[in-house]
Amino acid sequence: MSTPSSAPPTKPQVQPCRYKTGKTLGTGSYSVVRECIHIDTGRYYAAKVINKRLMAGREHMVRNEIAVLKKVSIGHANILTLVDYFETMNNLYLVTDLALGGELFDRICRKGHYYETDAAELIRSTLSAVAYLHDNGIVHRDLKPENLLFRTPDESSELLIADFGLSRILNEDQFVLMTTCGTPGYMAPEIFKKSGHGKPVDIWAIGVITFFLLCGMTPFDRDSNIEEMQAIMAGDYKFDPEYWCTVSKDAKDFIRQCLTVDPAKRPTAKEALEHRWLAADAERERMNGQAEGAADAAQKTDLLPTVRKNFNARRKLHAAIDTIRAIHKLKEGGMMDGALSISPETQKQMEEKQTSKGLWQKPAGGRMKP
Numbered sequence: 001m002s003t004p005s006s007a008p009p010t011k012p013q014v015q016p017c018r019y020k021t022g023k024t025l026g027t028g029s030y031s032v033v034r035e036c037i038h039i040d041t042g043r044y045y046a047a048k049v050i051n052k053r054l055m056a057g058r059e060h061m062v063r064n065e066i067a068v069l070k071k072v073s074i075g076h077a078n079i080l081t082l083v084d085y086f087e088t089m090n091n092l093y094l095v096t097d098l099a100l101g102g103e104l105f106d107r108i109c110r111k112g113h114y115y116e117t118d119a120a121e122l123i124r125s126t127l128s129a130v131a132y133l134h135d136n137g138i139v140h141r142d143l144k145p146e147n148l149l150f151r152t153p154d155e156s157s158e159l160l161i162a163d164f165g166l167s168r169i170l171n172e173d174q175f176v177l178m179t180t181c182g183t184p185g186y187m188a189p190e191i192f193k194k195s196g197h198g199k200p201v202d203i204w205a206i207g208v209i210t211f212f213l214l215c216g217m218t219p220f221d222r223d224s225n226i227e228e229m230q231a232i233m234a235g236d237y238k239f240d241p242e243y244w245c246t247v248s249k250d251a252k253d254f255i256r257q258c259l260t261v262d263p264a265k266r267p268t269a270k271e272a273l274e275h276r277w278l279a280a281d282a283e284r285e286r287m288n289g290q291a292e293g294a295a296d297a298a299q300k301t302d303l304l305p306t307v308r309k310n311f312n313a314r315r316k317l318h319a320a321i322d323t324i325r326a327i328h329k330l331k332e333g334g335m336m337d338g339a340l341s342i343s344p345e346t347q348k349q350m351e352e353k354q355t356s357k358g359l360w361q362k363p364a365g366g367r368m369k370p
């Protein structure tokens with residue numbers, strides 16, 4: 001781009017946008033994520049669009065944090081890499097690798113069979129990424145299955161932690177988040193007691209995710225958010241024998257430890273990684289690489305029917321909450337940035353008379369997807 005020498009020095013320069021955005025990939029608690037293409041290289045990425053109103057007065061913190069995330073995110077195979085970022089007048093765009101394998105739970109539901117060892121492997125990857133984040137001073141704060149994505153649709157694809165770091169700033173008051181767009185399901189007791197949001201909140205969330213991955217329900221699920229919050233603070237959950245009789249003692253012990261109400265007594269990510277449930281499983285894999293059948297009873301039970309049934313029942317119950325979530329879809333528009341840019345959407349409108357077809361139908365520059 002050229003810089004006209006006549007441009008007033010006080011006004012940030014607005015650059016043409018280097019990306020075009022496409023279809024929406026997902027909606028999160030504070031963003032809309034869209035497919036995007038880097039115009040110069042034709043490479044595909046995901047762009048997370050965050051409305052700047054959500055960071056009112058905290059823009060500086062957000063920019064600092066993004067710089068840290070960009071550095072840290074390339075360092076672990078199970079963390080979604082932040083490739084680039086820019087901002088428009090209204091929105092912040094975080095450009096990350098594209099995760100084409102879908103969200104954790106959808107993926108499990110598509111599998112033919114699903115065993116406790118599969119859950120242990122998923123938790124091991126997640127915990128190892130969490131340990132890495134914690135080592136780098138980053139607390140995720142919003143770990144839940146929707147934030148765990150697969151890099152590719154292949155069976156062997158890596159699990160990726162998406163959506164980390166910024167939640168500390170953007171979801172400053174998680175209590176508000178809970179009352180406006182979701183359940184407190186994965187939140188640790190100390191968040192409600194306002195006694196801290198340190199690294200242990202992620203371990204608590206891992207405990208909830210593990211529980212969920214083994215039975216299809218979250219441990220504190222109740223009829224209302226308030227009851228759920230009270231159950232969380234009391235650590236009030238149980239392993240209903242109807243669903244848990246085939247699950248190993250080690251798995252239950254792992255969950256119990258992660259769901260320790262006192263954050264100071266909860267294991268660290270490194271300690272949790274050494275728990276028998278994960279370690280034993282790694283050991284077993286080393287011992288009999290090819291044979292699933294040699295495992296004990298817990299490993300032989302296909303959990304999929306129970307997990308799927310419970311999940312679907314729960315999904316129905318919480319459909320109303322998802323409707324509220326939809327209200328939080330963010331508006332877009334405006335100018336750009338870290339460098340200021342024309343928003344991809346505005347640019348798109350400038351470049352093509354908006355038809356009902358949309359961006360991907362129209363070849364323009366790079367190679368388009370079928």
Ligand code: ADP
Nearest residue numbers: 025026027028029030031033046097098099163
């Ligand atoms: P939020 O921080 O607002 O919760 P997320 O980063 O969790 O936003 O993204 C919301 C949803 O968008 C995810 O649950 C997922 O379905 C989808 N998504 C996010 N990042 C990607 C990506 N890199 N590739 C594909 N889909 C993504």
Ligand code: MG
Nearest residue numbers: 028029147163
């Ligand atoms: Mg999310």
